[in-house]
Amino acid sequence: MDERDAALDAAHEAAREFLASLPDRPVWPRASVEEMTAAFGGPLPRTGRPAPDLIRDLAARADPGLVAIPGGRFFGFVIGGTLPAALAADWLVSTWDQNSGSSAMTTATVALERVAGDWLLEILDLPRGASVGFVTGAQVSNFVCLSVARHALLRRRGWDFTREGLHGSPPIRLVVGRDRHGSIDRAARFLGLGEADTVVVDSDDDGRMRPDALAAALDEAPADAAAIVCLQAGEVHTGAFDPFAELIPIAKTHAAWVHVDGAFGLWAAASPRLHALTWGVDAADSWTTDAHKTLNVPYDCGMAIVRDPADSIAMFRAGGDYLMYTGFDPWDVTPELSRRARGVPVWAALASLGRDGVEALVDRLHANARRLERGLRAIPGVTVVCAPDFTQVMFRLDDDDATQALGRAVLQEGTAALTGAHWRGRAVLRCSMSSWVTTDQDIDLTLAAITRLTSPAAV
Template sequence: MTAREEAYTAALQAAVTHARRWLASMPDRPIPPRRGADELVKAFGETIPGGPSDPAAAVDLLAEGVEDGLMAMPSGRFFGWVIGGTLPAALAADWLVSAWDQNAGMRGPTPGVVAAEEAAARWLLELLGLPPASAVGFVTGATMANFSCLAAAREQVLAGVGWDVNERGLNGAPLITVLVGAERHVTVDVALRYLGLGAPTVVPADDQGRIRADLLAEHLDRQPSGPAILCLQAGNLHSGAFDPFAEAIAVAHQHGAWVHIDGAFGLWAAASPTHRHLVTGYQDADSWGTDAHKTLNVPFDCGVAIVTRPAPMRRAFGIAADYLVPDAAGDPLDRAPEMSRRARGVPVWAALQSLGRSGLAGLVDGLVSHAQAIAAGIAELDGVEVLNDVVFTQVCFSVGDEERTRAVMNHLLAEGVTWMSGSRWAGRQIIRVSVSNWSTDEQDVELSLAAVRRAVEATG
């Protein structure tokens, strides 16, 4: 074995050892980190070392340094944010992506990983029931998925009124009216800000956070004529509710608007025969964004941007330079705001290959079932009120007044058996449960409900 091979072997073996130890700790590990960043930073050295060190020793030092600062987000009892775990095949594939070290921006130079991504894209469109000719870009997360889709939307709606935004920019461009529901996710606003489109026009939402489709036409009628974009959502951050897609999309298209759907975690309802009704009519939109590290449970850094018409996406992101190697079939850099990137679609392929159609449906159904079980158990506790219709993976509840709700949340976080996040919804202090991890099981549900019961009793 050469010195190079020995260095890789020792470092990778150290990483495997620490990774297996970490994953094995999940069933019993408290969720919160044990120490904060200000204290932990000292473990990583005040100054850079003067010379080289053994690669395996560096990996050991890293693992030891971060150990007390790790939150058990992969635990089946972590419900703090919409954060999935990592499926075994997706984790292993992600390691290979790093080992292969391919720049997946161009098709010709890295055909292996790009072919895997293209297969994943085809499977996603099929599983989600979306137009098979759609362009699929693998981006960093839901924020950039929304950004990428809305960049294509901006290009297309301005082109529709004779304005070439690539050539002329936004100075003097026709005003684009962007409409959103009152309870859209903040990443939609961030994407609009990145794109220079400013603050959107807000359409009221109902008590579950769904856009009021009956008021949408009135808002569109009041807007000045010209280019328009409507942003809908599949999965409200608090209630898990889905916008009335069929009605809202029909109204928007009658007014010539592009329709984008933010489906960070809820888009995956389409992959389940049991829950597909939640997205009825959504296939008629113009673009969709999602985050594969949520419901699909692949590692972080994997959003998916889907646009029905490849041309505006290519015009928004396509790059030509003499030193590049363009492919006649198009390149990944035509579908994402990056030239250089890891092959983040490969873990998506591995996840879908390992799950299959029925496994993905079972994953979605299991998450919903556990959320509903948690909601049912919480509702039985004295003084606790479940505030949303639990149609997907989100549960929101309160315990008496705001002060007691905060006290219950703080008790839960201090105990560490489960992690549920505080938020405000419909003008109330709440505790939010997001069931997103493939490994959550009935025991995790029981342990988490017991923790909520103790917190409620302790604060009564």
């Protein structure tokens, strides 16, 4: 017990030192993965070490390879920071060590996740009573939702997937937008659906699926094929939202299952100012979102939401006569039996913010994106590719090589982190305003760094 207390004290001290370093430390790692492997590697020692000493050494050795993701100037990919209540709750989750699949056994954490799920549906204005499965992230959430969709569509056509499997089953077509996230294609591969089973629908210049193109694609589909239509709330480059109020009725006239990948964008529904971006999304059949993005809870915490819990249960209900069952268990709606109580930090984040706080958080992230956009437009040679609908800002220089060189220079300079990509055949740089700690000063420091690095003297 003394060693455990001392180890926890050492971890607490290291955590506080790391958080205190965030305003001044370089945002990108200062050591490569090879250097970090060398720092931790070598033969496994024959004898162990006291836990407190080990924890202090671990923190010291890891420091050069840590990314300042919890800080205010990490704008890469789409990754939020960590709210104080969510971070502290996550420490408790590890301490409690509850296997949160069974409603009969781990009653406290399952209840917390149930309440968090109910609050989530309320805030996102999705159908009350939908199943909310807590998974690792948006990738697994998309897999879960598409698995449920396939099972349900086959059942509606009289095919018992649980008994018959896929051999000889009615065909399933996956209908996706041109600018869908790659996790949709990856989830499809997990399900055994390949490019031949995928219909790609054209999108507009900002990445929104075109209603006329969806109607044409579904009209041309084989009569015996069932369709899963995948829409998105928040294109990962532009932040654009598909026009759900137009697209979903088209899909429903063809008896399609509609899934919405809203890893970060579904949270726009929490703001009266931005709610229009998600109008009509509640008519879908399943939704993906990710709390470690816009809600700012620790990794890992995705949510797979399905309108009818019976569809989730039919696909995922667990087996095993040794298990303890109730009427509804968390393991009935996701692939996992054993898992940590990853929904507890969601409960803590929502409870600490309240509905008004969630609204304010979402509005602040959008305001940060607009501030960055305005600053970028004032920098000579910088072109903002599209105005931010939500939290994504994308820009480029006139030359693709120069754009990519700027991206590398920003990471090396260390003030901020943003990531590169390609959009409509051109190199771009992407900034995602996803962190609750980002301030006006963080944005201004980032703009100053970009200005320095694009100046003639720097080039």
